[in-house]
Amino acid sequence: MDNIAGRKPALTWVVHISVAALVLLWLFPTVGLLVSSFRTSDQISSSGWWNALFPAEQNLVIRTAAPDSQLAEGDLWVVEGNLFALDGREPLTVDAWGISSRDLGAYQPGETAEFRDGSAITVAENGDYRVESREEMSGSRGQRVFLNAMVPPKFTLENYDNVLFTEGSGGGMKKAFFNTLTVVIPATVIPILIAAFAAYALAWMDFPGRALLIAAVVALLVVPLQLALIPLLTLHNQIGIGKGYLGVWLAHTGFGLPLAIYLLRNYMVGLPRDIIECAKVDGATDFQIFTRIILPLSFPALASFAIFQFLWTWNDLLVAMVFLIDSTGQTTVMTRQIVEMLGTRGGNWEVLATAAFVSISVPLLVFFSMQRFLVRGLLAGSVK
Amino acid sequence: MGGLHPALQGLVTIIIGVGGCIGYFYFANQFLDRVLYPAKGPDAGRNINRANMIRPWLFLFPAIFALGLYLAYPVVATLRLSLIDNDTGAFVGLEHYAKLTGEAKFWEAIRNNLLWLIVVPALSTAFGLLAAQLTDRIAWGNLAKSLIFMPMAISFVGAGVIWKLVYEARPDGFEQIGVLNAIWTAMGGEPQNWLTIPLWNNFFLMIVLVWIQTGFAMVILSAALRGIPEETVEAAIVDGANPFQIFFKIKVPQIMSTIVVVWTTITLVVLKVFDIVFTMTNGQWETQVLANYMYDKLFRSFDTGMGSAAAMVIMLLVTPILVWNVYTARKEMR
Numbered sequence: 129m130d131n132i133a134g135r136k137p138a139l140t141w142v143v144h145i146s147v148a149a150l151v152l153l154w155l156f157p158t159v160g161l162l163v164s165s166f167r168t169s170d171q172i173s174s175s176g177w178w179n180a181l182f183p184a185e186q187n188l189v190i191r192t193a194a195p196d197s198q199l200a201e202g203d204l205w206v207v208e209g210n211l212f213a214l215d216g217r218e219p220l221t222v223d224a225w226g227i228s229s230r231d232l233g234a235y236q237p238g239e240t241a242e243f244r245d246g247s248a249i250t251v252a253e254n255g256d257y258r259v260e261s262r263e264e265m266s267g268s269r270g271q272r273v274f275l276n277a278m279v280p281p282k283f284t285l286e287n288y289d290n291v292l293f294t295e296g297s298g299g300g301m302k303k304a305f306f307n308t309l310t311v312v313i314p315a316t317v318i319p320i321l322i323a324a325f326a327a328y329a330l331a332w333m334d335f336p337g338r339a340l341l342i343a344a345v346v347a348l349l350v351v352p353l354q355l356a357l358i359p360l361l362t363l364h365n366q367i368g369i370g371k372g373y374l375g376v377w378l379a380h381t382g383f384g385l386p387l388a389i390y391l392l393r394n395y396m397v398g399l400p401r402d403i404i405e406c407a408k409v410d411g412a413t414d415f416q417i418f419t420r421i422i423l424p425l426s427f428p429a430l431a432s433f434a435i436f437q438f439l440w441t442w443n444d445l446l447v448a449m450v451f452l453i454d455s456t457g458q459t460t461v462m463t464r465q466i467v468e469m470l471g472t473r474g475g476n477w478e479v480l481a482t483a484a485f486v487s488i489s490v491p492l493l494v495f496f497s498m499q500r501f502l503v504r505g506l507l508a509g510s511v512k
Numbered sequence: 513m514g515g516l517h518p519a520l521q522g523l524v525t526i527i528i529g530v531g532g533c534i535g536y537f538y539f540a541n542q543f544l545d546r547v548l549y550p551a552k553g554p555d556a557g558r559n560i561n562r563a564n565m566i567r568p569w570l571f572l573f574p575a576i577f578a579l580g581l582y583l584a585y586p587v588v589a590t591l592r593l594s595l596i597d598n599d600t601g602a603f604v605g606l607e608h609y610a611k612l613t614g615e616a617k618f619w620e621a622i623r624n625n626l627l628w629l630i631v632v633p634a635l636s637t638a639f640g641l642l643a644a645q646l647t648d649r650i651a652w653g654n655l656a657k658s659l660i661f662m663p664m665a666i667s668f669v670g671a672g673v674i675w676k677l678v679y680e681a682r683p684d685g686f687e688q689i690g691v692l693n694a695i696w697t698a699m700g701g702e703p704q705n706w707l708t709i710p711l712w713n714n715f716f717l718m719i720v721l722v723w724i725q726t727g728f729a730m731v732i733l734s735a736a737l738r739g740i741p742e743e744t745v746e747a748a749i750v751d752g753a754n755p756f757q758i759f760f761k762i763k764v765p766q767i768m769s770t771i772v773v774v775w776t777t778i779t780l781v782v783l784k785v786f787d788i789v790f791t792m793t794n795g796q797w798e799t800q801v802l803a804n805y806m807y808d809k810l811f812r813s814f815d816t817g818m819g820s821a822a823a824m825v826i827m828l829l830v831t832p833i834l835v836w837n838v839y840t841a842r843k844e845m846r
Contacts, residue, residue: 139755140649147646147656150639154660154723157674160691164677176689177677314525321533326575335568339845341576346841348583350834352784354803354823356582358816359589363581373521377529382582385575414567415541443667445787446807463669467791470673477677477689484673488666495665499658506728507735 164481166283172477185223186279187232190214192249192259192270204260211255211273220277225251232274243271251275287482301483304465308442308487310373311452311461315380315441316434322381323388324430328418330389331396332404342393348386356383357450364451372459376452383447384437391436394508395429396422432505435498439491462487533574540570587827594820608821618822620798621805624714625829628785628801631715633778635722637771640729644737645759647730657734661727668724668787675720676792679706710798717799720788725781729774736770737763776833783829802826 163177175184190211198205212219224233227241227249235241237253247261249271259271291301329335330342356379364375399422407417423430441447445463453460460468466483473479495502544566545551549559597604612618643660647653663671680690681703688694693703707713740763748762764771786803793799795808802822810819 143646143649147643147650147653150643150646151656151659154663154726156691157678157723158663158666160677161674172689173687175687176691176694178691178694310521314529317526318529318533321530322574322578325533325537325571329568329571333568333571335565338568339842341572342845343838343842344584345579346838347834348579350780350830350837351583351587352803352823352826352830353583354784354786354806354826355590356586357823358593358810358820359586360582374525377525379582382578385578386583389575413541413545414564414571415537418571439665443669445667445669445790450811463667463787466669466673470676470791477680480673481677484670488670491665491667492662495662496658499661502664503731506731 161481161484164477165287165485166285167478168284168286169476169478171282172481180283181281183278183280185276188220188275188277190217190273190275192257192273194270195265195267198259198261198265204262205264206261207259207265207270209257211251211257211275213255219255220275220279222251222253222255222275222277224276226274227271229274233276247271249273287478288486291479291482291486300460301462301465301486304460304462305486307459308461308463311376311380311448312438312441314373314377315384316437318377319381319384319388319437320430320434323385323392323433324423324426325418326385326389327392327396328414328422330393332417332422333414345386345389345393349390351386353383353447357446361450371452371454373452376448379447379451380437380441380444384433384440387436388433391433391505391508392426392429395426399425428501428504429508431498431501432508435494435502436505438494442491536574537571541567544570590820590823590827593816594824596817598815598817604817608817612818612821612825617795617800617805621795621800621802622825624798624800625783625802627714628718628721628782629779631718632721632725632782633775635718636725636729636778637733637774639722639726640731640774641733641764641771643726643730644734645763648734648737657727657730660730663724664727666724668720668785669791671720671724672788672791675716675723676707679716681705707793707799708797713793713797713799717788717792720792721782721785725778729778732770732774733767736767740766776836780830780833783826802829 160177163180164172167177167180171180171184174186191214192211193207193209193214195207197209198207200206210219211222222237224236226232226234227243228234235251237251240248240250242248245261245265246263247259247265249257249259251257251273255275257273259265292305293302330338330345360379361371364370364378369375369378403421403425404417407421412420443463445461445467448461448464453464462483466480466487469476469480469483544563549563549566550556551560551563553559594608595603595605643657647656647660650656666674677689678691679693680688681693682688682690684703688697688703692706697703706716744762744766745758748758753762784803785801786807789795789799789801789804790807795801795804802825806819806822806826809815809822
């Protein structure tokens, strides 16, 4: 089976490098969002997220202490201190500085600049400064100093705190999170049972019309759910369910059933015939065979479908918008909330990135912990 | 159920739903065996046969009911809605369809959908095949696969946000925070609003779906590649075939049927694509697609006739795949 990689080491390296490139390309966008969710909005808008891991040059504007702290030193009036200490900032290293917004980095650390009023300022690398004047200085505010400083990479959990725990400003993601959970769990559990019984009948019971029913399930597998929106919403309104959780649970159950039946039947058909026939000879009824033998043996297929349905209902936007979310917005789900944020706070990447990551994190967790079942389900669903 | 907290409501529904299902199956089964056709008395033999004839339908009933109500009935109901007047309910024939074909936005959606149908399945399958072939050859292949497969778990909305950040544009002179513009300006270009450039923006949206679907294609195709009998490949090596000949002339033809399955599955996803467009452009700047067009008609202009007609167009496009799937499924069962 040695072919493309072959026995040639050069070609092996090409394969390693291409796979690495492909993986990086595929990861890059997601990592960008993840990194952005740990940055402040200033950081996000001042540099690309790929720079977040390196120190960044930042422009700061800091005022020196006000003239009322000046001291007389011989024939000079002097204000001294440290620029970073003034605002309670953390100490940085000054690369260059200036006294005019038109020429930000005009002076090197240690050089002296003169203000228009005749006073002079010296700024050292660590932010220590000294303003000297021959006359007593006046005014209520200090001089403005523009600094170019290297800021070390810094990450914050503040965004998560805002999005999850602050009412209002974060956009109510906490509530949306629980709403999503409320939609997902029943919508995953209920179709499994219904489908399991049907799949058993289609796999192991003999009756006229079985082939036709299987064909119908295969056909319904591809019916776009778009067709179901208006007729079912009308129906829900007529029988009094209206828009709400019950409606969305029922809708997800209906839409998930074809795949559930199809996957489970394909799996159950493959179970060994001997076991089932032995049980029948021993006098087991169909009901007993199903609950005691088939169901436990089908666990991998049940798990596959459960993961599919979980991912699909968690990530769904359309079904929730049509069957669940009413005009009060009390029952909004995370996907809908994020779309709303894109509209109203399209520029607030720190909030958007964090909200998106909150909603992505649970499916990713499920994905990485249960990938085995997901892959098995996919294979059962499309390769025969 | 109105006063309860939704989470509690959910719990109650699970209990009622699951309990109801188990109860239904158990008691219906008991009823059949004990009351309706008891397996005793003079008719015992005949009764057992009768019960066994009914039992499958008992097991199938909830599923058939749900499938019928939630998937089969809507097809008919939507067809009906597309043929009647919105207010009076009078039969209007193909009037909605005629109005549909008179709208420029509709043709824009059709054009874009066709573009999507060509580009997304082709690129996803090609990348998937490439990734499957390459990762099968190396020690850390499974890790690589898992990472390429990961976008599959991410919602279309989440993916929309992720890629919006990639396409983000800042005015000229500002630091670019979107990767694409950062690269573009580094190469000397002017910053672009990628999602607002007609025609091209469609491709920027398609990339999102390709990014998601490649993992799916890779997983399926990788399993198919492993299923290829080694002798065929060995024979080719003995005959002096080079790696590329082996891949394209020996391997690909043997997994052709799987490639078709992958292609059609992704085609189905493409036909229903809604969330990505809704999240990223909402059909503006000539990026409309059928599913989003339909949503616009139904829930923004509240035009059920036009919306249903658009839905039927999607159904029409899906039908060939539906027929093909049923045909292959029936062939395999024989």
